[in-house]
Amino acid sequence: MDFTEDQINRYSRHILLQDVGVEGQEKISRGxxxxxxxxxxxxxxxxxxxxxxxxxxxxxxGDVVDLSNLQRQIIHFTPDVGKPKVISAKEKINRLNPDVQxxxxxxxxxxxxxxxxxxxxxxxxxxxxxxxxxxxxxxxxVMQGKPFSHGGILRFDGQTLTYAPGAACYRCxxxxxxxxxxxxxxxxxxxxxxxxxxxxxxxxxxxxxYLTGVGELLTNKLLSFNAKTMDFRTxxxxxxxxxxxxGAHPTIxxxxxxxxxxxxxxxxxxx
Amino acid sequence: MAKITVNGxxxxxxSATTLxxxxxxxxxxxxxxxxxxxxxEFVQRERYEDTALKDGDEVDFxxxxxxxxx
Numbered sequence: 151m152d153f154t155e156d157q158i159n160r161y162s163r164h165i166l167l168q169d170v171g172v173e174g175q176e177k178i179s180r181g182x183x184x185x186x187x188x189x190x191x192x193x194x195x196x197x198x199x200x201x202x203x204x205x206x207x208x209x210x211x212g213d214v215v216d217l218s219n220l221q222r223q224i225i226h227f228t229p230d231v232g233k234p235k236v237i238s239a240k241e242k243i244n245r246l247n248p249d250v251q252x253x254x255x256x257x258x259x260x261x262x263x264x265x266x267x268x269x270x271x272x273x274x275x276x277x278x279x280x281x282x283x284x285x286x287x288x289x290x291x292v293m294q295g296k297p298f299s300h301g302g303i304l305r306f307d308g309q310t311l312t313y314a315p316g317a318a319c320y321r322c323x324x325x326x327x328x329x330x331x332x333x334x335x336x337x338x339x340x341x342x343x344x345x346x347x348x349x350x351x352x353x354x355x356x357x358x359x360y361l362t363g364v365g366e367l368l369t370n371k372l373l374s375f376n377a378k379t380m381d382f383r384t385x386x387x388x389x390x391x392x393x394x395x396x397g398a399h400p401t402i403x404x405x406x407x408x409x410x411x412x413x414x415x416x417x418x419x420x421x
Numbered sequence: 422m423a424k425i426t427v428n429g430x431x432x433x434x435x436s437a438t439t440l441x442x443x444x445x446x447x448x449x450x451x452x453x454x455x456x457x458x459x460x461x462e463f464v465q466r467e468r469y470e471d472t473a474l475k476d477g478d479e480v481d482f483x484x485x486x487x488x489x490x491x
Contacts, residue, residue, distance in 0.1 A: 281436055281487050302486030309486045322463070323483055328454050333485045372483060385481045386461050 151176045157249065161203055175203065179249065181361040182206040184271040186259055186287055188235040189213075191301050193225035193366040194350030195357070200243040200250045202358055207243065208271055210255035211235045222316030222343030259283055261405035264290040273360050274298035275353050279335055281327035282408035288313070288320040289405055292396045297360055298386040299353040299368075304334070306342050309374040310350035311387070312356045317369035322397075328407050345377055382421065425478040435473060441469040449482060456483040 151174070152159070164170045164178070185192045188211040192300050199207055215223075215230045223235075228236040230373045236254035255267060259278075268274055268290050276287045276298060284300065291298040297314040313319050350371065353397050359365050370389070375382040395402045423434045427447065434443070440459065444452050457464045458481040464472055474480070 279487060281485070284487065304486045307484075307486060309484075323456050324485060325456075328485050328487075332451065332454055333487055335487055374486075385458065385483070387458065387463075388461060390463050392463075392465070 152178060153179075157203075160247075160249075164202065169364040170362055174364065177361050177363070178358060179203050179205045179212045181273070182208070182271045182358075183357050183361075184208040184210065184268060184274045185277055186210050186238040186274065186283065187277035187279065188223070189219065189223065189277060189279060190222045190253070190303060190336065190346030191350040191353060192275070193223045193239070194347045195275050195277055195354045196239055196243060197225055197246065198354035199357060200247045200353060202354075203247060203249050204357070204361070205249070206251045206253065206271075206277045208253040208255065208267070209236045209239050210257065210259055210267060211239075212256060212258045222341065222346040224347070251374045259286060261286060264405055265294065268294060268296055271296070273357050275357055277350065279337070283332070285327050285408060286299075286405060289395050289402060291407075292319050292321075297367075301349050301353050302340055303345045303349050304336060305339055306345060306377040307374065308345050308377075309372060310349055310352055310356075310368060311372045312360075312368040314360075314367060314369050316389065318387045318389045319393060319396045321395045321402075322393040323372060323387060325394060330409060332343065342377055348375070348377070423474055423476045423478070425474055425480060426475070427480045428482055430454065438474050439470055440464060440472040440480070443474060443480065444469065444482075447482070454485055457481070478488065 161175045164175050183199055183204050185196050188209050206349055213235050215226045215233050215235055217231050219226055224244050226238045234256050239248055240252040240254050264286055274291055274296055276284055276355050278284055295315040299312050300320050301310045356368055359367060370387050372385045372387055391398045423436055425432055425434060449455055461481050
């Protein structure tokens with residue numbers, strides 16, 4: 151891959167990094183990352199991946215931009231209210247970095263479309279707001295041996311882990327989705343907007359580390375933080391032999407569409 | 422007396438406290454919604470009652486966090 155003078159200039163702060171260099175930037179530029187959800191987490195993830203020059207960014211989201219999204223979903227602007235999130239995100243990415251090819255999927259990720267959508271990407275970022283899709287991403291990625299970054303935020307807290315084949319998956323830690331409405335979502339309980347940026351940029355960094363092979367991923371670790379105290383904690387985890395999807399005797403061999411919390415769906419229609 | 426670590430913070434317990442008792446002591450609101458790691462190993466829910474904690478144990482409560490796209 152031959153970079154133009156402008157590209158060398160654009161990516162110079164990456165190229166200057168000894169661990170990245172021209173070679174690492176080439177890996178980023180050849181990279182394909184799928185961002186599931188163009189919301190609080192997906193917005194900073196997609197923005198930073200685009201700025202970094204990730205060659206191919208896929209964005210899947212079935213929603214349109216709502217005024218209440220703008221407190222944290224920084225890829226969407228006030229005039230975008232009512233516009234499909236994937237279109238709004240694509241427009242910003244194109245303006246930020248024309249080197250990036252954006253593929254949009256204006257739909258929800260489902261058990262039916264997940265294998266096909268995920269297949270062509272090197273790395274997947276979970277920026278979803280609900281457990282059914284979080285477990286779906288996990289299972290689909292485990293089944294395809296596809297690395298991904300899990301992220302969750304709520305109120306003042308965030309948590310993230312990175313899965314790579316052989317490491318603990320999300321289901322090793324949390325066996326099954328909680329019953330609908332047992333755990334509040336941000337739309338029910340609220341979230342400090344900047345938390346989305348804190349966690350999303352960690353996820354974007356993990357994607358870039360994966361593409362370049364620099365450093366150690368957050369595999370077999372769960373990073374969590376609380377913004378009230380600014381305490382960050384990394385808990386060591388292990389792959390569980392009893393994990394229903396990646397354990398010794400998996401009981402989950404097909405993807406599952408878990409039922410959405412009723413109020414989540416009502417909320418989604420309202421938005 | 423057993424000195425253990427709960428989510429990175431020291432906690433003193435009467436000896437022979439079980440994991441189930443620890444969950445109650447820590448006022449975990451929805452115990453069903455929490456994953457428990459003891460010394461970096463996941464503990465199955467049905468084992469909470471008969472898992473006694475000993476000096477030096479490290480317990481981590483992992484909470485579901487679902488937001489992001491919302």
